[in-house]
Amino acid sequence: MAHNFDVVIIGGGILGTSISYFLSHLNKSKKIVVIEQEHNVAFHTSGRNTGKVHAPYLYNPEKKKLFAKAAFHGFEMWEEYSKLRNLPFKKDGVIEVALDKKGNSVLEKYLKWGKQNGLEDKDIKLMNSAELKKIEPEIKCESALYVYKDGSTDYSIFTDSVMKDSEASGTKFILDTKVTKIKKENGKWKITLDGEYEIFAKFLINAAGGEAINIAHDAGLAEKLTDVHFRGEYWRAPKEYNNLTKTSVYSVPEFPDYPFLDPHWIIRVDGSCEIGPNAVPVFSPYGYNKTENIKEFIPKMLEMLGSGARKAIFDKQFQELAMNEIQSSMSKSAMIDRVKRFLPKIDADRITEKGTAGIRSSVIDENGKFVPDVILIDDDTSFHILNYNSPGATGALPFASHIISHLNKNGLFQSEDLDAQCGPWKFSEIIEKLER
Known part of the structure; x- marks a missing residue:
């Protein structure tokens, strides 16, 4: 049983599903498939987390500029998407506490990073223990960073909704099916599923999370990692x-x-x-x-x-x-x-x-x-996302957009309409915000 696709995405976590969402809106005539080994999307890391929508105060604006930007805009995008689909989203904030004097200087650094990454005075405040005690009497600490622009959600519910929207735009999801072999053959990727049947694709995107290194190794890449x-x-x-x-x-x-x-x-x-x-x-x-x-x-x-x-x-x-x-x-x-x-x-x-x-x-x-940051590897007919960790769920929508823009700029996979409306967002406007 063989099927031909333009793009295969391996991994139905929050990032792979988000990539499929934007690709399907930008490429109405192309056949896109997502392969996920579990019976539903976001089954592993994407759905087994604290559900926090992180403000970008923990991320060095020089070393993790892209992740910080993705988290900053991801907060806004998930909040907008939650309203559109009536999904759980609560802007409830987070408090980072220092338990000793050494931690005080770390919080000062986080405050600086947060503001460099786009947070405003109303979004983040450094407090001493007495100030915090008036708000949170049960917390004991030396000092605290109160981050008001931080939220909570359920990323399993979000990912499932994004999958349904992606399917409505033409993406095929093959669930409960494991990739057992990938091989380049006659300029295409031959992907064997469950050791039984094969699909073929012109371009492969590896967003396999915990299996991403193994997939990259099978493709002959990242062998020193x-x-x-x-x-x-x-x-x-x-x-x-x-x-x-x-x-x-x-x-x-x-x-x-x-x-x-x-x-x-x-x-x-x-x-x-x-x-x-x-x-x-x-x-x-x-x-x-x-x-x-x-x-x-x-x-x-x-x-x-x-x-x-x-x-x-x-x-x-x-x-x-x-x-x-x-x-x-x-x-x-x-x-x-x-x-x-x-x-x-x-x-x-x-x-x-x-x-x-x-x-x-x-x-x-x-x-x-x-390795402290995400690793992105280009190949002539494939793209691999390794080490995609926190705040990966927060930034999944803008980061997925960045990947598609990157593929276009590098001539790896040309989308049909970069000005397309993708649900509540215009794709070109997402990229413009990320590149500021």
Whole structure:
């Protein structure tokens, strides 16, 4: 059974689905297909997160300019889209707290970055502990950055809605189907699905998230890069804690060069509260359980030992941090005690229910360093998006637009109408905002 397409997108996460949305509006005569191995879109990282619509205060405007711009405009676009489709969206803000004097200077840096990235005085404010106490009496800290332009949503619901809009514009979604092989043949991509049947495409976009490195390797690209996977776990707070704070609370990360996060106090869009995530090293992008991790342990360890990841896993600081995260997975109190540092009223004994776990895949280069930014790789008939992590969901719509504009400028895939109306947005106007 063979089918021919102009574009195949591998990965039905929030980014792959958003790319299909804009491509379908800009290319009415072209055949576009999205392949997703799960039974619905946003099944993994895109739907297993805190649901935060992040303001761009955490991102260096020089080193992460594009991500910061995407987050800034993504907030506006998701808010507009939520109104259009009557989807959950709450502008509820976030508080970043410093727990020591060293953290104070980090918050000052975040304030500066936020304003450089487009936030106004009304969107972000640095407070001392006494000022914050008047607003949030339960929070204990040295100082705090109150970011008013931050929101909450449910990215699973958003992605499902974007998929339906993309389908209405002509995109075909093949769900519950795994890509088992890709091969260049006679100038086209031959993609084998579930080892049984094949589709052919002129152009391939790799937006496969936790599988993106593997797809790139199969295409003969990014061979010096590898990935490591971290499972982020959550604990659900009982209803009696739902009004403990008015908004979510993050603490300044102690080790920003590593993908280890101090657990946050999360208020979700439905009003429920959670503590998380940690970052437990696992051996698969689907390593939610022991069975999957045992199955992938040997092949993943061999891969890492034969790559730059070897330097990272033998680094003493990395090992120490990894062990701390494993301990936080094995001991509920170890994880909750981190949040008690700024919310001392929390009682670990009252928290008994686990939340949904999600997995983040981080790329390591040949020198054993974690790559801090997204990696975009051009090939003559393919495009690969690697290391697309937070604030990836926030910026998915504008970032997808950027990718399509990039493909056009580089002559890789020419869209038919860059002035087209894409739902509530004119595509050319999105790009104009991103390029300012």
